[in-house]
Amino acid sequence: MAVVLDKSHRWRVIAAHVFLLAFIAAIIFPFLMIISISLRPGNYAVGELIPSEISLEHWKLALGISYQGLDGQLVEPQFPVLLWLWNSIKIAAMSAAIGLLLSTTCAYAFARMQFKGKRMMMNSLLLMQMFPSVLALVAIYAIFDRIGSHVPALGIDTHGGLVLAYTGGIALHIWTIKGYFDTIPVEIEEAAKVDGATPFQAFRYVLLPMALPILMVVFLLAFIQGIIEYPIASVLLHEKDNLTLAVGAKQFLYPQHYRWGDFAAAAILSGLPITAVFLLAQKWMISGLTAGGVKG
Amino acid sequence: MSDVVLRGIRKAYGEIQTIHGVDLDIRDGEFIVFVGPSGCGKSTLLRMIAGLEDITQGEMLIGGERVNDTPPAKRGVAMVFQSYALYPHMSVYDNMAFGLKLAGVGQNETRTAVERAAKILQIEHLLDRKPKALSGGQRQRVAIGRAIVRKPNVFLFDEPLSNLDAALRVQMRIEITKLHRELATTMIYVTHDQVEAMTLADRIVVLQAGKVEQVGAPLELYHHPANLFVAGFIGSPKMNFVDARISAVEQRGITVQLSDGSSVTAAVESAGASVGAKVTLGIRPEHFCFDTEDATNRISGCVMAVEQLGEATYLYLEVQGAADMLVVRADAAHPARRGETVQLRLPAERCYLFNETGLAYQRRAAVELSK
Numbered sequence A: 001m002a003v004v005l006d007k008s009h010r011w012r013v014i015a016a017h018v019f020l021l022a023f024i025a026a027i028i029f030p031f032l033m034i035i036s037i038s039l040r041p042g043n044y045a046v047g048e049l050i051p052s053e054i055s056l057e058h059w060k061l062a063l064g065i066s067y068q069g070l071d072g073q074l075v076e077p078q079f080p081v082l083l084w085l086w087n088s089i090k091i092a093a094m095s096a097a098i099g100l101l102l103s104t105t106c107a108y109a110f111a112r113m114q115f116k117g118k119r120m121m122m123n124s125l126l127l128m129q130m131f132p133s134v135l136a137l138v139a140i141y142a143i144f145d146r147i148g149s150h151v152p153a154l155g156i157d158t159h160g161g162l163v164l165a166y167t168g169g170i171a172l173h174i175w176t177i178k179g180y181f182d183t184i185p186v187e188i189e190e191a192a193k194v195d196g197a198t199p200f201q202a203f204r205y206v207l208l209p210m211a212l213p214i215l216m217v218v219f220l221l222a223f224i225q226g227i228i229e230y231p232i233a234s235v236l237l238h239e240k241d242n243l244t245l246a247v248g249a250k251q252f253l254y255p256q257h258y259r260w261g262d263f264a265a266a267a268i269l270s271g272l273p274i275t276a277v278f279l280l281a282q283k284w285m286i287s288g289l290t291a292g293g294v295k296g
Numbered sequence B: 001m002s003d004v005v006l007r008g009i010r011k012a013y014g015e016i017q018t019i020h021g022v023d024l025d026i027r028d029g030e031f032i033v034f035v036g037p038s039g040c041g042k043s044t045l046l047r048m049i050a051g052l053e054d055i056t057q058g059e060m061l062i063g064g065e066r067v068n069d070t071p072p073a074k075r076g077v078a079m080v081f082q083s084y085a086l087y088p089h090m091s092v093y094d095n096m097a098f099g100l101k102l103a104g105v106g107q108n109e110t111r112t113a114v115e116r117a118a119k120i121l122q123i124e125h126l127l128d129r130k131p132k133a134l135s136g137g138q139r140q141r142v143a144i145g146r147a148i149v150r151k152p153n154v155f156l157f158d159e160p161l162s163n164l165d166a167a168l169r170v171q172m173r174i175e176i177t178k179l180h181r182e183l184a185t186t187m188i189y190v191t192h193d194q195v196e197a198m199t200l201a202d203r204i205v206v207l208q209a210g211k212v213e214q215v216g217a218p219l220e221l222y223h224h225p226a227n228l229f230v231a232g233f234i235g236s237p238k239m240n241f242v243d244a245r246i247s248a249v250e251q252r253g254i255t256v257q258l259s260d261g262s263s264v265t266a267a268v269e270s271a272g273a274s275v276g277a278k279v280t281l282g283i284r285p286e287h288f289c290f291d292t293e294d295a296t297n298r299i300s301g302c303v304m305a306v307e308q309l310g311e312a313t314y315l316y317l318e319v320q321g322a323a324d325m326l327v328v329r330a331d332a333a334h335p336a337r338r339g340e341t342v343q344l345r346l347p348a349e350r351c352y353l354f355n356e357t358g359l360a361y362q363r364r365a366a367v368e369l370s371k
């Protein structure tokens, strides 16, 4: 840009940079703390940021490798951390995929079809989602207990049940996707219909490809939600081998003994799949997909 | 190829009715233009033919078959949208091939069809591009190309040229005429621009507020408008209207008296006319005469403005008793200046006359011949 700038502009730029750097530092600091804690010997939450001595004991535990303790004894990993991580990934991916499928089709109906009570249904979806799910935990437990007595694969302490519980929370996703559909001119799908497409073909071959960025965003959000969710998972899952990492890692922190180091290593592990999915999804989150379709 | 028949077509959005019973017979291979002011229901009517809007009441036949409940895909129509409505995520080639792919046409055949259409429209070098890398005129060609590869029975165009600049519009107009000659397919074309309508149409359908005002060949509408609305809509600049009263009904026509006292005779059939009735006298800007030897059918006005276009000069006259200024087309070299008073003759055979409800008195048939 070659716009002529005011003198004070330079100072504003510098001030903005200082502010942003401070802001980034504030965000990054806790993250560095966790890395530091996971690499320090012993289980202390507080301490210097750059550890004076590096120990991989927490990481060995997290990755299921036994190690020689201080007292010379072989310490066996107590918890199946990697299995929990796998459970988390599996549940998050499944709930995100199913949730995306449901919310996309729902959003299509809300954005493109005319039916009675549309407005009311959209609003009530949002209102119900605003009710904190933590307060409904008892009900959720009771519901899945009952479901489990009919369909065991979806009952308490099953991953299917948890995925089902998670896919119930798609109201916001529906709103997000519907909002995006609304910005895509209807004429483009109408053109497809005149071109010989059935409504489903117009949806599949014309609308969906244009909505790809928002679908990726929603998938990512749902995936993150699935990885970090704690309350519902903690109520529905009991078996040690069934837990998600978010629930399992909590077991490092029991009142008599806070094992901060192990907890920190597990926390970083749970961030890995999120990062991986983000990097994958980013490829599709490109803007300008709908440019050029219609005269603006 | 197909004919299209509309029988008592009505459209209502909830309580509000926007199309009030349209009857129309569109012949096979005809170029029909729907013209009318913005919001009169042209697009709605076209979309009902395409199957994008359901028909509230009435019956529609395409190629002799009732299509009221047929989805757009099965009507054998192709449509060019005002906004182009290209598929932004597909290349130009895929945009044009989309319909054929859906129809299960083989790859070789598709390629041949697309390349042929691209050649007709001179967009062969653009086939690999995405729509966003095209100019407005090129996008419009792609939209038309997408329509022609499917070899539809009926083409529908919704103001396809309104987004283009003036020069390109003229060029595309000629190309669409050429296209119609080559394909000989029924075409229904919507526009609010009466020049487009006049130049393209075999027949024009003039719409106003969801009603058909008149259907006819371009020159028929120009010479024999059925009513005030059509008379004012067809022709540019628009026809001048002056309130008057019938003072005599004779063999050679109807004589009216303007409110400034002058008398004008219009060569129209006198059926239904009675002395004293209120009427509207109409005359087109290009039909005034400046010769002064004949003493009848004259009015005088004061020149309020002069517009010199080079090919002609338009005078804006204030005439006593007329609500609006009269627009007069004069020779480019006409010497009139602002503030002058000019004398004009209204040739009787050039005058139009409308009764109080706006219906035209039939003009004498000899008029076109003398043109």
Ligand SMILES: Nc1ncnc2c1ncn2[C@@H]1O[C@H](COP(=O)(O)OP(=O)(O)O)[C@@H](O)[C@H]1O
Binding pocket: B013, B018, B036, B037, B038, B039, B040, B041, B042, B043, B044, B045
């Ligand atoms: N979806 C709709 N709901 C309600 N009214 C509509 C709708 N679409 C069009 N209309 C009304 O129908 C009338 C005709 O619209 P349209 O056919 O688009 O006019 P045109 O194409 O001649 O400018 C307008 O008055 C418009 O407000």
Ligand SMILES: [Mg+2]
Binding pocket: B042, B043, B044, B159
């Ligand atoms: Mg329109």
